[in-house]
Amino acid sequence: MTDSTKEQAADWSLSRRSAHAPGSPLVTVIGDGQLARMMHTAGIELGVTIRVLAGTADSSTAQVTPDVVIGDYTQRADVEEVSRDADAVTFDHEHVPNEFLEELIDSGINVQPQPAALIHAQDKLVMRKRLREMGAPVPPFMAIESVEDIRGFFEATSGNVCLKARRGGYDGKGVWFPSTVEHATELVEELLEKGTPLMAEKKVQLVRELSAMVARTPSGEVMAWPVVESVQEDGICFEAVAPAPNTKVELLRQAEQLAKDVATELGVTGALAVELFETTDEAGQPEIIVNELAMRPHNTGHWTQDGCVTSQFEQHLRAVLDRPLGSTAPIAPCTVMANVLGADCDPGTPLHQRMDEVWRRFPEAKIHMYGKGWRPRRKMGHVNMTLKEGQSVEELRTNARLAARYVVTGQWEDQQD
Amino acid sequence: MTDSTKEQAADWSLSRRSAHAPGSPLVTVIGDGQLARMMHTAGIELGVTIRVLAGTADSSTAQVTPDVVIGDYTQRADVEEVSRDADAVTFDHEHVPNEFLEELIDSGINVQPQPAALIHAQDKLVMRKRLREMGAPVPPFMAIESVEDIRGFFEATSGNVCLKARRGGYDGKGVWFPSTVEHATELVEELLEKGTPLMAEKKVQLVRELSAMVARTPSGEVMAWPVVESVQEDGICFEAVAPAPNTKVELLRQAEQLAKDVATELGVTGALAVELFETTDEAGQPEIIVNELAMRPHNTGHWTQDGCVTSQFEQHLRAVLDRPLGSTAPIAPCTVMANVLGADCDPGTPLHQRMDEVWRRFPEAKIHMYGKGWRPRRKMGHVNMTLKEGQSVEELRTNARLAARYVVTGQWEDQQD
Structure with a gap:
């Protein structure tokens, strides 16, 4: 634990609660952001208890979970404390030092995904080499x-x-x-x-970005979600469209199979996002190249909360506990996720009033907020919307984007002042 | 606070956490059962903070929420404490003494639904009289x-x-x-x-039971969910089928309109379940009669979590905060909810193994558990399943029932030993 958090933590050791349901599996999540927060949402319904290692008492996850250890994931003792008695230890980011995880495993703790897999989400050179070895398309x-x-x-x-x-x-x-x-x-x-x-x-001659997500259990079961198009701006994802529109079935199948192969080959457990570049080969045909790997629920999978039978958060918990995976069938022909990214300036009106205005215009908008204060370009939430009868995918995308922007700006971008 | 909980609560005042997100609306829920628990699930995603008055530290809701006041809803001081600074105070049961609620209102607290409406869910004679007055069908x-x-x-x-x-x-x-x-x-x-x-x-010559659910805001917006058939055994709901199968559109419309009228006439806010008897009139035509009212999320509305754009838990929170209501459009042609009711004896295998077996057979089963220990016939959870292509409603009902039973018995009722 760092000095700066020590005093706070002294108070907090008193405030940690852990009245778990009888027989409830316990998953420790190292991390306190929106991914851990939404794992808790899924955990409540499954009867799976989440314990988190949080940096601060008011972090996104600590706000909503009772079993919180305040500490620092770069401190061995904190990682050990939060992992004690857990049925599985998992992550909402890739930054825990692998030597701590190796020590946990040596002491009998069930860490998922394991460092041998995680390294490929931590070190891009190791990842590139390994993917090239297995014959996956890399630049x-x-x-x-x-x-x-x-x-x-x-x-x-x-x-x-x-x-x-x-x-x-x-x-x-x-x-x-x-x-x-x-x-x-x-x-x-x-x-x-x-x-x-x-x-x-x-540098790839980019046509667009895709994301292929799967989940895999330690026993080797793998389930894939439909491949999405992921739209980025300045390196930040701001939209995901599921399934990726105007895409040949062949290419979707190839991307899905690639993600399954990567998960199996690298021994990934839990959710895996394979971020892909779509480019054009010499014959002018679309071609995919792996960009990055993320071994956890991922921004391009948020749409599954409202667009699939099983969300990535539920699936991740089931996977790291080595339990059977759920159906990944979509519930609509198209679902769009638009990120709520902090605007350049904080609008004067309260957040909840802006959400209300979005709901008035789009009663079908599913707004998910992370409990985070405003900062420009910060990921503060996301909006999911599924295709309605008679609606075009373009209209759906426009609506989701308008909704997400309104939440942070208080302005309808399609309306002039 | 009762004497028996006093000592425990002394410890617990230390352990209450309330690091709320900046600007996050605060809803106090009096009650600690599965309804308050699932309101918290919805609240996390909406960025709405839930504070509960819980009888015990290990109750269904207290297990999963950080902001818990341990106390007794029949004690004025406990109800006052938990309600302080809340943007809205609501309930997961109807048993809070109305005089406490009147006092809260007098002191400026926003109680939803208000005692003037709640009385109709508390006193069956008052309800019957009022419904007869407004011309609603009663025996x-x-x-x-x-x-x-x-x-x-x-x-x-x-x-x-x-x-x-x-x-x-x-x-x-x-x-x-x-x-x-x-x-x-x-x-x-x-x-x-x-x-x-x-x-x-x-006594009504019962054909079957239906349930018409709506939500209403203090401003008067009302949204109805599709009317369901509710199947009871010994007075306990064990199945809900949405929409009610083999039902004339006319009757469904009438039931929906009735629920809307009751909500408006009685000034109900939040979720309202109008439990209905279907019977046969003298001409042999189906006819509905009001059985009971519940002014909160209701067992016959659990299917909305996986079967509708907006669940009853999300809608209830939005309604009591007087925010715009969400779309209640179903996401599938049919959704079935089957209650997980404690079996006569506790099977030897752990709960999570039984859930796993259900998931192996039905990867589309959405199992929701309440963190409660076993007791015969206790409501411990529920299973939602939506209609897949090529499946009949009967098959779906059978599957949901088999799944829910397996969770508590560890036996497939369609298989001989």
């Missing part, structure tokens, strides 16, 4: 350990370089697109000096 | 204040008597069907002696 890449490395790679790719921090990047952070070889070498020099391990890969 | 009834009263009523109805405690009955408790005039007078004598206020009504 040309190399480790960047010197300015000579980047110079060579820049030349080899005719300047189509995507430079990445091997670890820790997300939502567009830790990714750079140097436009000149000078810019590239400067960047690499600076980053290596700071001790940032780097890799580079060939 | 012949009268107050029973003496053995003479029951003797007269027994004769007038040719012995078709249903005797009821005016207050406090539920799940078949507080209802008697005396078969002889002697039995009737004995019963009445005994009950009046105990101080039980009584009424009697003419």
Whole structure:
């Protein structure tokens, strides 16, 4: 536990409650964001108890769960404490040091997914190598350990370089697109000096992004959700459309099979998101390339809460507990998720009034909020909407986007002042 | 607070947590059962904070919510404490003394539904009178204040008597069907002696039971869910089929309109269940008669969690906060809810193993558990299943019933040993 949280935690040890239902399985979730929060929503209905390691008492998950350990996931003792007696230990992010997890496993704790799988969601170079080994489609890449490395790679790719921090990047952070070889070498020099391990890969001629999600149990059962189109802006997902519209069945099948293979080959357990680039091959045909892996519920799977028989949060809990997986059948021909991202400025009206206005216009809008205060571009919630009879997918997408924007801006973007 | 809970509560005042999200509306729920628990599930996703008054620290709701006041709803101070600063105060049962609620209202607290409406869910005689006044279909009834009263009523109805405690009955408790005039007078004598206020009504020639549910806001918006058939055994609901199968559109419309009228006429806010008897009129046509009212989410509305755009738990929260109501459109042509009722004996296998076996056979089964220990016939959970393509409603009903039974017995009732 860090010094700064120690005093608070002293009070909080008193306030931790853990009156579990008789025989209720206990899942420890390391993390306190919206993913852990929504695991708790699913856990309540399943009769699965969630215990979280939260950084602060007012974090997204700690607000809504009784069994909270306040602590720091980079501190061995905190990770140990929250994991004690758990039927499974899982995560809402990939940043827990793997040596802690290895120690937990050695002491008999059931950690899911295991570090041997997790490493592929933590280190992009390890992931790229492993995927290439298994024959999955990846762009040309190399480790960047010197300015000579980047110079060579820049030349080899005719300047189509995507430079990445091997670890820790997300939502567009830790990714750079140097436009000149000078810019590239400067960047690499600076980053290596700071001790940032780097890799580079060939920039993909992107048509769009897809996401293929599956869940897998330790026993090896795998279930896939329909593949979605994921729309990004400045590296942050702001929309997911399920299933991916205007897509050949062949390509959807290929993406789904790829995600299943990755889960099995890497021994992933729980939810796995395989983020994909759709590009065009030499014959002009659509082709997919793996971008990133996430081993947990994922933003591109939020639509499953209102669009599928089994949500990713329920499935993740079932999977890490090695219980049978649920049907992933969609309940509508199309579901759209639009992220509620903090606007550039905080509108004057209260959040609940803005939600009300959205509900007045769209009584079918499912608004999910994370209990987070405003910050520009912060993921504060999401809106799910399913296709109604007579509605087009385009109309549905427009409505979901309008709704999500209104929640943060208090403005209808399709209406002039 | 009762003496017996005082010591426990002394510890628990330390353990109450209330780190609410900035600007999050706070709804106090008086009650700690599965209805309050599932309101919390809905509240998490809406960003609505739930605070409960719970009898015990390990009750169904207290297990899963951080902001819990341990206390007793028959104690004025406990009801006051839990209601402080709430944006709305609501209930998961009808047993809070109305004088406490009146006092809360006088002190400026927003109680929904209000005692003037609640009384019709608390006192069956008051309800019957009011419904008759507004022209709603009710059976012949009268107050029973003496053995003479029951003797007269027994004769007038040719012995078709249903005797009821005016207050406090539920799940078949507080209802008697005396078969002889002697039995009737004995019963009445005994009950009046105990101080039980009584009424009697003419026993209905029951074809089946229906339930019409609506939600209404203080501002007067009303939304109805599809009318369901509710199947009872020994006075306990064990199945709900939505929409009610093999029912004339006319009758469904009439039931829905009746529920809307009752909500508006009585000033109900939040969820309202109008439990109905279907009977046959003199011309042999189906006819409905009001049985009971419940002013809260109701067992016959659990199917909405997995069968409707907006669940009764979400809608109840939105309604008591006077926020716009959500779409009640069904997401499938038919949804069946089967109650998980405690079996006669506790099977040896752990609950989670039994759930797993259900999921293996029915991956589409949505199992909701309440965190309650086993007791014969106790409502421990429910199973929702929606109609799949090519499936008949009968098959769906059979599957849901098999699933719910297996959860408590560990036996498939369609398979011989």
